[in-house]
Amino acid sequence: MAAGKSLRFGMLTSDGEAVYWSESRPEERGRGVIMRAGPDGPAEDILPAPWSARTRVHEYGGGEFLAKDGSVWFVEAESQDIFALVPGGEPTRLTEAADIRFADMTLDSRRRRLICVGERHPAGTGHAYPENFVAAIPLGENPEAPVESLVSGGDFYAAPRVSPSGDALAWLSWDLPDMPWETAALYVAPIGTDGAIGTPERIAGGDGSAVFQPEWDAEGRLYFVWDETGWGNLYVWDGNTSHCVAPREADLVRPLWVFGMRSYAILGDGRIAAAYLDAGESQLQLIDPASGGSEPLESGLRGIDSLVAFGAELAVMGASDLAAPAVVRLPLKGGASEMLRASMEPVLAPEDISAARTLEIECGGEPVYALYYPPASASCAAPEGELPPVIVTAHGGPTGRADRGFKIRTQYWTSRGFGVCDVDYSGSAGYGRDFRRRLDGKWGISDVADVAAAARTLIARKLADPKRMVIAGSSAGGFTVLLALAKHDLFVAGACSYGVSDLAQLQRITHKFEGGYLYRLTGSTPRDCDEIFANRSPVQLAKKIDAPVIFFQGLDDKVVPPQQSRSIAGTLKRRGVPVAYYEFPGESHGFRQAKTILSVLTLEYAFYCHILAIKASEPLPGVTMDNW
Secondary structure (H helix, E strand, O other): OOOOOOOEEEEEEEEOOEEEEEEEEHHHOOEEEEEEEOOOOOOEEOOOOOOOEOOOOOOOOEOOEEEEOOEEEEEEOOOOOEEEEOOOOOOEEOOOOOOEEEEEEEEEHHHOEEEEEEEEOOOOOOOOOOEEEEEEEEOOOOOOOOOEEEEOOOOEEEEEEEOOOOOEEEEEEEOOOOOHHHHOEEEEEEEOOOOOEOOOEEEEEEOOEOEEEEEEOOOOOEEEEEOOOOOOEEEEEOOOOEEEEOOOOOEOOOOOOOEOOOOEEEOOOOOEEEEEEEOOEEEEEEEOOOOOOEEEOOOOOOEEEEEEEEOOEEEEEEEOOOOOOEEEEEEOOOOOOEEEEEOOOOOOOHHHOOOOEEEEEEEOOEEEEEEEEOOOOOOOOOOOOOOOOEEEEEOOOOOOOOOOOOOHHHHHHHOOOOEEEEEEOOOOOOOOHHHHHHHOOOOOOHHHHHHHHHHHHHHHOOOOOOOOEEEEEEOHHHHHHHHHHHHOOOOOEEEEEOOOOOHHHHHHHOOHHHOOHHHHHHOOOOOOHHHHHHHHOHHHOHHHOOOOEEEEEEOOOOOOOHHHHHHHHHHHHHHOOOEEEEEEOOOEOEOOOHHHHHHHHHHHHHHHHHHHOOOOOOOOOOOOOEOO
16 A cells, blocks of 8 residues: 555645646655646646656656646656646647756736746756746647746746736746755746836845745735744735734744745635645644734645645645555635545554654754654554564655554554654754754754754663664655764664765766755855865764665656665675665656655565564565675
């Protein structure tokens, strides 16, 4: 079920009384499908196979389709061109631009054009960065019509949004070396009679603060999230001035790793539904902008990833402790919620499900947080007094957070007698700007200390067998895994998926979006980074790693390329450390195909069984491990 039957939801949007979302299907080799649910009838797939919607702008993508005024446009996964989609018909090509990727579209209906983010890649195989700009695409029938650049000169753009009157454009922009959650600024400019963009005015953000999710309401007011105070609160701009709406010490800002993320929705009656992160937990609020008051909206969900208004109701993507992520309709005037689309069919009884306990952990006098999932089974029990093996996990990013709510892959482990501890280490999102910035200059230090503190806390509270504790993570979490193994003897083994191992090499080949990220994370500059990168790179500290490690790597990964995993695995192998190494063709940064996900899960389990002397009660593949 974890490998093939669990959908991966993408972006969520609405058009009138219909709600649309994208989903990746492992059983269809990760094909990106667009779904629609109207006021009547069940959810339907409106993108026929083998078409796939996915964008690779910033490499992470997002914002892959637009539904507006009854029409749908999407970015086709292979060509990265935009196609128009009429439900029930075949897609028709709108662009034919081999060197440009597109994302994050909006409709300029007055001028019959799409406005979106464009990313023009230079010809050849060199390491020159692409050019990012705000693009205009005519809605004609000539795919060879030129793509017009409306706004350029900045390093990055996101969220271009046309005002309801069609006479103004809002967008976000930021420059290297910053990431969008550090200094994304909000701009507004008039649109001339010829469609050109006039002189922009900066409304908010920049200079050490960031704006997220600009949205126009029907009256022409511009709402946006801004972390001016250190907390991502909702603001509104009336064309002259802006002010904060219902301020509170909680976060509406989300790290903009992908386009199309949403933490609030403007409802038809003028109220705002907002999904705050309060100490990492989702809290849904209904805000009255006129009075500034707010009230909680009960949803029964532990985690809320996105939300949109449609008709007189609200749709969200979220998960409860007992139910997998789903697209859910929430009525605003009473009544029961309705599940529009579940990411998987229920397969576990409530007594078989492990619900997360939130742990507050002290590390160096500062609090960090973790979600602990104990083993859970209605039919099996450990011998009395025996403590469980535990997998401590480090999320990616590192500007990310541990997902809240039911996760089938976590249940895969807890159903087999493992505890799982998912750590929100220093730098995680959802705890305010100061908490996020605790990792600045200290990546590879604070995160490693925090996962070690979590391990010690589990041992002290008798939640884990100290002799059977392992650590796992992917991407930036893989970096934390390798350094934790080098610096601490708390973990008897590690699992590293497409993890960072060589900072200097990564900086030389990394993509534009993260071109300056390592400098902030390590507290370095291009002039003095060599020594710092060497001191923080797992490949340079491999002589201190003695615990067995299993590696998983996608061969098409452009974010953390295969040489990162190959380098550290080869170094450990030569030192005589037990190493298992697996590569997967057709996989990029994050595994999408059912066959790959199944292989990774079962190989990781077999690896732990080898290391921890566990006799599995199910067939498992053999693990090819050097030096074992």
